[in-house]
Amino acid sequence: MFSWIGDLEVFDPILSGTETRVLESLGCSILSVNEQGRRQALKPTLFFMPHCEAELYDNLLQANWRSDMLNRIILFGNSFETYEQYGSVFKNSNVVNLRKHILAVRRFTKEFGIKTVSDDYFQAFHDLSWHFFSIEPEMQLNIV
Ligand SMILES: C[S@@+](CC[C@H](N)C(=O)[O-])C[C@H]1O[C@@H](n2cnc3c(N)ncnc32)[C@H](O)[C@@H]1O
Numbered sequence: 001m002f003s004w005i006g007d008l009e010v011f012d013p014i015l016s017g018t019e020t021r022v023l024e025s026l027g028c029s030i031l032s033v034n035e036q037g038r039r040q041a042l043k044p045t046l047f048f049m050p051h052c053e054a055e056l057y058d059n060l061l062q063a064n065w066r067s068d069m070l071n072r073i074i075l076f077g078n079s080f081e082t083y084e085q086y087g088s089v090f091k092n093s094n095v096v097n098l099r100k101h102i103l104a105v106r107r108f109t110k111e112f113g114i115k116t117v118s119d120d121y122f123q124a125f126h127d128l129s130w131h132f133f134s135i136e137p138e139m140q141l142n143i144v
Helices: 017-025 054-063 080-089 094-098 100-108 119-125
Strands: 045-049 073-078 109-113 128-133
Touching: 045 054, 054 073, 054 094, 054 100, 073 080, 080 100, 080 109, 080 128, 094 100, 100 109
Parallel strands: 045 073
Antiparallel strands: 073 128, 109 128
16 A cells, blocks of 8 residues: 555665566556665655665765755665764774765764564564754755
């Protein structure tokens, strides 16, 4: 029952033909190009990206690295707070560079972690959070 949501676009490079047809029959559009997460939020958009590689979140943030676009995004994915904690472990390494937008957006992020109350849901939802961004329009975002 997706019709109340609005446009629903899906991409995963491993989607099979059957999965694609099922998703289309449910009203989803399947993106034909692998954007590596670089989709711009031209309208309020929920990105449902559980347990993706950090690089995909970073690419998404980079593609929307303006206050008006970041403010339109709700992101459900791996905890940015946890990435920040790992950031201090990986200091001076290339890993930090691949996560620089995640780390830079943290100060503008409201994060709500998911509590997995049952083992039935643990595998699907552990360490995931809702992320909301709130950036003043005049704010200069430093990195590109
Ligand atoms: C670790 S799995 C997580 C799968 C599932 N969401 C979960 O929580 O079990 C990461 C997923 O990201 C997908 N992925 C990899 N590159 C992607 C891309 N460029 N765009 C969208 N999804 C991608 C992978 O195919 C895989 O399904």
